Amino acid sequence: MADCVLIEGLAVETVIGVYAWEREVTQRLLIDLELGWDNRKPGHSDRVEDALDYAAVSERVTECLQSMQPQLLERAAEAVAELLMNEFGVARLILTLRKPGAVPAARSVGIRIERGNA
Numbered sequence: 001m002a003d004c005v006l007i008e009g010l011a012v013e014t015v016i017g018v019y020a021w022e023r024e025v026t027q028r029l030l031i032d033l034e035l036g037w038d039n040r041k042p043g044h045s046d047r048v049e050d051a052l053d054y055a056a057v058s059e060r061v062t063e064c065l066q067s068m069q070p071q072l073l074e075r076a077a078e079a080v081a082e083l084l085m086n087e088f089g090v091a092r093l094i095l096t097l098r099k100p101g102a103v104p105a106a107r108s109v110g111i112r113i114e115r116g117n118a
């Protein structure tokens with residue numbers, strides 16, 4: 001991947017999981033995003049309108065995950081990738097989604113997906 005906008009360790013509290021008890025609680029997800037974006041235009045204009053606004057992306061990703069309450073990390077990741085491509089015009093991305101509390105013996109578990117020509 002060439003130019004990127006990065007978001008690392010975005011924490012989202014939401015209902016997620018396949019087991020009955022998981023539907024009754026919120027758990028923390030941690031999201032890392034590498035979002036392909038040509039940074040030359042904002043690099044010259046100094047205008048946030050030309051940039052991929054990482055604050056707006058973070059807010060929208062949080063809202064998506066909190067409203068969808070998915071069972072699987074895979075479903076959550078796919079939905080986030082689709083919104084980034086459809087709503088923000090991101091052409092390529094690498095998304096890592098971690099669920100740190102899921103397996104007590106592990107520091108963290110998670111998945112990574114790549115979409116577009118990452």
Ligand SMILES: Nc1nc2c(c(=O)[nH]1)N=C([C@H](O)[C@@H](O)CO)CN2
Pocket residue numbers: 016017018019022071072073074099101102103
């Ligand atoms: N590949 C996956 N495996 C599992 C998931 C998941 O989302 N993706 N989820 C669970 C449970 O919800 C688990 O997190 C409870 O500890 C199990 N395996």
